[in-house]
Amino acid sequence: MLGLRRKIFVLLVVTGLLLVLSGCGGGKQPAAENDKPAPIKVGMMPITDNLPFWLAEQKGYFRDEGIEVELVPFPSALERDSAFAAGKIDAGIGDMLAVAAMNNGGTVVKAVSVGQGAVPGENRFAILSAPDSSITSPEQLKNVPIALSLNTINEYITDNLLVAGGLKPEEIKKNNMVKLPIRFEALLNGNVQAATLPDPFATLAEIKGAHLVVDNTENTVAQTVVIVRRETLDANLAGVQKMMRAYARAVEDLQADPRQYDELIAEKARVPEEVLASQAHPLRLHFSAPRLPDKQGVEKTIAWMKDHGLLQKDFEYNDLVDGRVIGE
Structure with missing residues (x-):
């Protein structure tokens, strides 16, 4: 009888341990969920x-x-x-x-x-002149208003490209035209003589007759x-x-x-x-x-x-x- 009680006791202890271990394993599931990166x-x-x-x-x-x-x-x-x-x-x-x-x-x-x-040219920006314009080089843009968006990457790139092209900062004139589609149309219609455009607008403007003056294909800017x-x-x-x-x-x-x-x-x-x-x-x-x-x-x-x-x-x-x- 004593031996039987000992066997029952051992079985109960083992069963209890298994339940505890099982509970510990279940408790780790939420932690694994928490390890997943947030969206x-x-x-x-x-x-x-x-x-x-x-x-x-x-x-x-x-x-x-x-x-x-x-x-x-x-x-x-x-x-x-x-x-x-x-x-x-x-x-x-x-x-x-x-x-x-x-x-x-x-x-x-x-x-x-x-x-x-x-590398140069990856994020292409270009300064272009209107289809009816004779401007084809940076020096011809001296004191010519350029349509762009002030205080943005447009103005920063324009300044850098034209200074690199030989213009002095005070010779770079700007016409604030924030909305890109309006700037694009103004260039093609000749309402502005020059504009700074990113691709694909720059490429589309060239297709429609605008003249490339300078872009950043040689300079990352x-x-x-x-x-x-x-x-x-x-x-x-x-x-x-x-x-x-x-x-x-x-x-x-x-x-x-x-x-x-x-x-x-x-x-x-x-x-x-x-x-x-x-x-x-x-x-x-x-x-x-x-x-x-x-x-x-x-x-x-x-x-x-x-x-x-x-x-x-x-x-x-x-x-x-x-x-x-x-x-x-």
Whole structure:
């Protein structure tokens, strides 16, 4: 009888241990769920710079990395930057002027990688003259008003291209025309003699008879960058790293042959068929693997913004760039 009691006691102890161990295993499930990176919302404008994000979504690269990425459309940079300020998005493609301006206004964001502009011509901007104009060189733009959007990447690139072309800053005259479609039409109609346009508008203007004066195909001038809220970087660094690995994979696909994705380009970036089909003026699309923004370029951007009264705070490179995502 004593032996039987001992056997029953041992069985009860073993059963209890198994239940405890089973309970511990069940308790780890929520912890595993918590280890999954939080979803990331990316603000998307209809520009070709965003092509790697659209392609990564289409090909399932975000899913492969185990990260949920929502691509949220915005009609303009103003609406996108407002969404950054309100905490409605975590990331987006912009430029260093936008990064500095948001930080200056209290929205703490960081550039984590170059989008385009790692090599000359990737994020093409061009200064063009009207079809009926005889202006074909930078020196002919001396004191000629150029339609552009003031206090933006448009003005920054215009200043840099024309100073490099031999003009003095005081010889560069500007006509503030914020809305890109209106600026485009004004150039073609001859209502302005010159305008600064990004692609695909620049290429379309050339197709329709505008004259290329100068562009940044020989000079990077400015880079577009992947922008991420610092709060997101601190709380979800692994998720942002996964997102950028998927982005880099899409860039590799684009490097092989970007024009095989013309349908996606037309749908998402709203590039006209006339541009995609042009043989005389082919749309230039090139993407480089993710890398950190150029320090000298960032410092030059900060100096230009301070000279134009656009910054009230002093920033250095590390205030605006975060190397934790891709490192170098």
